[in-house]
Amino acid sequence: MTEPAQSASRQAQKERTRQAILASALELSHEKGFAQVSLRQVSRHAGVVPTAFYRHFESMDQLGLALVEQSFSTLRRMIRDAQRDPHVFDNIIDAAADVLVEAVKQSKAHFAFVARERVGGPEVVRTAIRHELDLFVSELAVVLARLPNIENWSTEDVQMVSRLFVRNMVSNAEEVVEMPDGRPDLEEQIKEGARRQMRLIVVGFRDWRS
Amino acid sequence: MTEPAQSASRQAQKERTRQAILASALELSHEKGFAQVSLRQVSRHAGVVPTAFYRHFESMDQLGLALVEQSFSTLRRMIRDAQRDPHVFDNIIDAAADVLVEAVKQSKAHFAFVARERVGGPEVVRTAIRHELDLFVSELAVVLARLPNIENWSTEDVQMVSRLFVRNMVSNAEEVVEMPDGRPDLEEQIKEGARRQMRLIVVGFRDWRS
DNA sequence: ACTTTGAGTGTACGCATGTTCACTGATTTC
DNA sequence: GAAATCAGTGAACATGCGTACACTCAAAGT
DSSP states (O other), X not given: OOSOSSOOOHHHHHHHHHHHHHHHHHHHHHHHOGGGOOHHHHHHHTTSOHHHHTTTOSSHXXXXXXXXXXXXXXXXXXXXXXXXXXXXXXXXXXXHHHHHHHHHHHTHHHXXXXXXXXXXXXXXXXXXXXXXXXXXXXXXXXXXXXXXXXXXXXXXXXXXXXXXXXXXXXXHHHHXXXXXXXXXXXXXXXXXXXXXXXXXXXXXXXXXXO | OOSOXXXXXXXXXXXXXXXXXXXXXXXXXXXXXXXXXXXXXXXXXXXXXXXXXXXXXXXXXHHHHHHHHHHHHHHHHHHHHHHHOGGXXXXXXXXXXXXXXXXXXXXXXXXXXXXXXXXXXXXXHHHHHHHHHHHHHHHHHHHHHTSGGGTTSOHXXXXXXXXXXXXXXXXXXXXXXXXXXXXXXXXXXXXXXXXXXXXXXXXXXXXXXX
């Protein structure tokens, strides 16, 4: 990498290497979990000498945090897009199921990272993920509160439904992630399961509060 | 450990060392996750030289599998006991919530191990845990199917409720595990949450099938 | 009483790791 | 066009690791 083929601006080249490191870490994490990936392995896989790693991240922990950030920004963008779609308004449940499976398929690696490292990762990473998920529950609650059938629920109830939704999302993401490649039937099955579970939550809530 | 204080029979002493290794692994796993615990660390913590480890387990992977087995046998015993309690029969939900929190409190370390290594552990350990959880879902389904309100449900529905219950159990176990010590208020809160979620599942199921 | 067994020891090995340091040379700045 | 910057290099280090091997010496078997 002394001469990066087509030389780019210094900044651009640095950013490219940074992304290579992030991508390498993500890929290697998928096989053994982030915590078992060494600084040297990441560097090697990114085509860079171990010492160069420090030009981009001051430690593996910091790399982990960067991956958390990257993963959630992907997720957040998807939610924001989905919110603009009017279709979502009168059928959140089916829409959510679609979005979930689509999103997970599209950036499987990031979801896998979150699902895995949420409980298995280094302390700092775990904490960061929990924090992001809490934020996410609150954001989702705001979206839910605006929906027609729900607008007269108590804020507490909405928050709890939101929490259950996110919990289910994580569980289903785990399943999609663990899913063997090239089995679209299984995928549909998971999607249908997710739909049913969400409907369950909504129906259950409505009925018992009466 | 050349002379084990009060010398016991050879077998008994071997078993004692084995348990010391298992306990050490469990304790060390709690801080950093099983996969980051080295054979040497476990041995050191168990008061034994690294080579002695091999007299009890042929590798760290095997140690992990032994811990899975130990964890689930604990869990299974609890379920079996709970089944004999007539109180459980007419109020599964409250009983289940009680059992869950009690069980988790009593053998926190084992639950923590399962919750963590289910997604974060080495391949073999993850597989073993998934398998045990699947078994557990089926067992629970059998118990549920015998209950008064449920006896005329389809087997599929019972299986699905069982799966949701176990999923919630795992989630709640995660929460109890992550709970800071000496906060019984939080504990009650989690228990109440678990109750509500289970009620939600049951109510939701009953109402939509009509 | 003797032999056998086997849990636990101690040394030694080769290997991967994280971090240090002085370095190089193309890009950017002036 | 000279000087400064800084992404990436490469050698060196101390440390912890898994495992092999030859060993000891009480308990168990005879």
